[in-house]
Amino acid sequence: MKKVFRLIFILFFAASFAQSTPYKTLTDIPYYENPVDGTYQEERCKLDLYYPVDNQNFPTVVWFHGGGLKSGSKAIPEQLKGKDLAVVAVNYRLHPKVNAPKYIEDAAAAVAWVFKNIDRYGGDNKQIYVCGFSSGGYLSLMVSLDQKWLKKYKLEANQIKGVITLSATTFTNHTIRKEYGMEITQALIDHYAPVYSARGDAPRITLITGDREKEFFGMYEENAYLRRMLKINGHEKNELIEIGGYGHEITEAGLPLLLKRIEFLK
Numbered sequence: 400m401k402k403v404f405r406l407i408f409i410l411f412f413a414a415s416f417a418q419s420t421p422y423k424t425l426t427d428i429p430y431y432e433n434p435v436d437g438t439y440q441e442e443r444c445k446l447d448l449y450y451p452v453d454n455q456n457f458p459t460v461v462w463f464h465g466g467g468l469k470s471g472s473k474a475i476p477e478q479l480k481g482k483d484l485a486v487v488a489v490n491y492r493l494h495p496k497v498n499a500p501k502y503i504e505d506a507a508a509a510v511a512w513v514f515k516n517i518d519r520y521g522g523d524n525k526q527i528y529v530c531g532f533s534s535g536g537y538l539s540l541m542v543s544l545d546q547k548w549l550k551k552y553k554l555e556a557n558q559i560k561g562v563i564t565l566s567a568t569t570f571t572n573h574t575i576r577k578e579y580g581m582e583i584t585q586a587l588i589d590h591y592a593p594v595y596s597a598r599g600d601a602p603r604i605t606l607i608t609g610d611r612e613k614e615f616f617g618m619y620e621e622n623a624y625l626r627r628m629l630k631i632n633g634h635e636k637n638e639l640i641e642i643g644g645y646g647h648e649i650t651e652a653g654l655p656l657l658l659k660r661i662e663f664l665k
Contacts, residue, residue, distance in 0.1 A: 420483065424449045424475070430489070430512035436501075443492050444505055446512065449475045450485035450520050458526035458560070458661055459485040459517050461510055465533030465566075468502050468574040469494040478654040484661065485522050487513050491538070499575045499591055503548055506538035510559075511552035528561045528661055532650050533615075534574070536567025540593035540625075544601055561603040563660055565653040566618050569593045569606075569625040573616070583616060594625045599633030605660050606638070607653045609645035618647065 427445045434440040451457055460479060464471040473488035480486070491505035514524050531539040539562055542548045546556045571587040581587065588595055606626060611619035619641060626639045642652050 420451050420481070421453060422449060422481065423452045428512075430509045439492060439496055443490050444508065445473075445490050446509055447473055447475060447488045448485065448520065449480065449488075450522065451483055452521075454483060455521045456523040456526075457484050457521060458528060458665060459487060459513060459522045459524075460657075460661070461487045461489065461513050461527065461529045461539075463489050463491070463506060463529075463531030463535030463538045465531070465535045466493070468534045468537075468572055471535075476650065476654055478651075479658070482658060485517065485520065487517075494574050494578070498578045499572075502534075502538060503541050503591070507542045507548035507551065510542055511549060511554055514554055514558065515552075525558075526560050526665070527558070528563060529559050530563045530565075530657060531567070532565040532653075533647065534568060534572060536564030537569070537572050537593065539564050540567055540569060540604075541591070541596075543604070544593050544596040544598065545590075546596075557600060557602055559602040561605070561660065561664055562601075563605045563607070563657045565607050565649050565657070566609060566614065566647050567593070567606065567622065568618070569621040586617075594621075594628050597625060597628035597632050597634070599629070601629065601634055603636040603664065604629065604634070604638075605640065605657075607640045607642065607649065607656055609641070609647055609649045610643050611641060613644075613646040615647040 425448045431444050473490040475486050475488050489509040492501050529539045543556050543562045549556050571589050571592040573583045575591050576587050606622040608619045608622050629637050642649050
């Protein structure tokens, strides 16, 4: 009996040790080497890095918060913690202090920082996933589909392992339409729309939305249209997941799906 208890104790201790991978969080890292656009850029253009300190060659999620390009702040999602991956949470400049394309420029600069620096912390820059919620998903798609934003940093958008978005805007973002003097109910597709740059050779893309009858201003239909245009252009590595019963706020239900996609692609 004592041997049984001793074995149970050893197994319990081993399991506990295996699950106690230490993680470290670094905060407020500037991702522009030489900011040129004033104090607001210096204050806002920072990221937080959460990573497993004793692991090597782990994947990294670059996470862009939502808020309509006019509110919100960086935070490491709790559901992504302790999963043997790094998470980079990004702040970017916001309307009305800036207008397009500053938001997209910031997103590209942050992704470029991850590609050029994650190996210093043990990460694998061939396993970088660009993700976000709502307007953060919009930014993820813009820097992944329109290749010019990352080319500025001598990076190819197709180096991104995968793009996973939650309730993303795929038409021209409603805040940018506001900058044009348009109403939020007026649809627009121009060069600031991810769907405008739909292409067949883009990275793998997973689009996750809430219920089409509960989503924000036709968000499901925007995502369905992007998927259709990707397929028309020869892109086969894409999927659209509709989470029934949920409205726009789907992070609680969507983040477990995001993790499953990353585990599948490792």
